[in-house]
Amino acid sequence: MNRHSQVKHIADADLKLLRVFKAVAESGGLAAAETELNIGKSTISKYIADLELRLDLKLCNRGPAGFSLTDDGEKVLRSADGLLASVTDFRAQVNEIKQQLAGTIRIALFDQCASNPEAFVPGTIREFNKAAPAVEIELSLEPPNVIETKVIGGELDIGILALHRPSPSLDYMPLYxxxxxxxxxxxxxxxxxxxxxxxxxxxxxxxxxxxxxxxxxxxxxxxxxxxxxxxxxxxxxxxxxxxxxxxxxxxxxxxxxxxxxxxxxxxxxxxxxxxxxQFAAVTRKRPAVNRITKLFLDTLVASHSGPDAGD
CATH class of the missing domain: 3.40.190.290 (D-Maltodextrin-Binding Protein; domain 2)
Structure with missing residues (x-):
């Protein structure tokens, strides 16, 4: 491939191709990504080939030997994560301007709160969905150091982890x-x-x-x-x-x-x-949280406050 060519602008079609590439990489292959993307393997393969042509880079090895990312593919995936996260943030900010609660909220937990009688995260999600039905929730389990790093870096909107040596870059709200x-x-x-x-x-x-x-x-x-x-x-x-x-x-x-x-x-x-x-919800201090994150945070705190918490 000609490494002297440059990508001079990013179009909507490029974002679509990058999302497909990200889904394939996270799923571990084209076949595994079919369910996630709800499109056929041959179409996914064409999208990946189109992205490689667009970027003038070989992103992955695929064939009888299995699927794997190339070194360039690993770098493009990291860059794509940042770009797509920025697009999500941009959409959330535009929706704020339009006074619409729509977009995505990214939340990560460390503990096993599903079995903790003191934790009312499921009830929080239920109430949040009633108030903001158009908002998509991305929920994951991560180690506490990963949660802190991703919240500070803007890759997560809210983290829930055990209080221990608080970071000066984060705000903490005790929960359970x-x-x-x-x-x-x-x-x-x-x-x-x-x-x-x-x-x-x-x-x-x-x-x-x-x-x-x-x-x-x-x-x-x-x-x-x-x-x-x-x-x-x-x-x-x-x-x-x-x-x-x-x-x-x-x-x-x-x-x-x-x-x-x-x-x-x-x-x-x-x-x-x-x-x-003691567990707390963490958010980064700067910039201020958007309306979607604030609503979830307020709902989370309310769910864990008072004698009727969790009802």
Whole structure:
């Protein structure tokens, strides 16, 4: 391809091709993207070929050996993410000017709030949908450091994570909490042992698995002198390590007790070893949030306030 050619302007057709390319890359291939895009594989292939011709770059390898992005494809994907996010922001700003609540709101969570009786995020979404039915919600689960980075960078509108070493670039609104206990899995030496015979030195002598990023989980494990032998990015992965019977780990009781009920886990010294996490909604301080984000934030706070929270 002629690398001396330049893309002199971006048209609506280019944005469409970039969205198709992004969907294919995130899905891991053309066939996997058919359901996401609701178009056939041959049409997707033509769109990718058109984009490669338009950019004068080979973006991906596709064929019997499978799908993979080229180095240029990886770079174009990163640039496309920024461009498409900017387009979304532009549309939201124009809709603000037109006083219409339409567009997309991007939200990421860290915790397992679906099983937390103190969390009323589903109810928040229900009420928000009533007030702004034309707004599309993008909801994802991310590690706390990723959430903070993406909110600060404008890739996310709202994050929900545990309060720990607040960033000066973010605003925090406390929402709900959860109780964290230490668990072991079936097959671990502590599982069938008498809890009365255990002490902190015993716990410190065995393998411990914890969240790898800056978090209350990391801080508490270090403070108690636990021997961390495995690191994870989220609580589902941590639950798997605990169930292996090879590691201890902290889980919220609303998640860990589900496994206890099935005879797969057991709390370790629950009267002595536990802590409580406080969760908050985070938004970036500058620029000010748009009307869509403010509405969701107000609804989220209202859902977690007062005696009738979550109703």
């Amino acid at each position: 909490g959860e109780n964290m206990f230490l668990y072991c899995g079936k097959g671990h030496p502590f599982f069938d042992s008498d809890q009365a015979s255990l002490g902190l030195p015993d716990v410190q002598s065995v393998n411990y698995a914890g969240i790898r990023v800056n978090s209350p989980n990391l801080h508490v494990g270090q403070k108690l002198g636990f021997r961390r032998a495995a690191k994870v990015q989220n609580e589902q992965a941590l639950a798997i390590l605990i169930m292996s019977g090879s590691y201890l780990g902290f889980l919220p009781d609303h998640l860990g007790d589900l496994f206890v009920g099935h005879g797969l886990m057991k709390k370790v010294l629950p009267e002595e070893i536990f802590y409580r996490s």
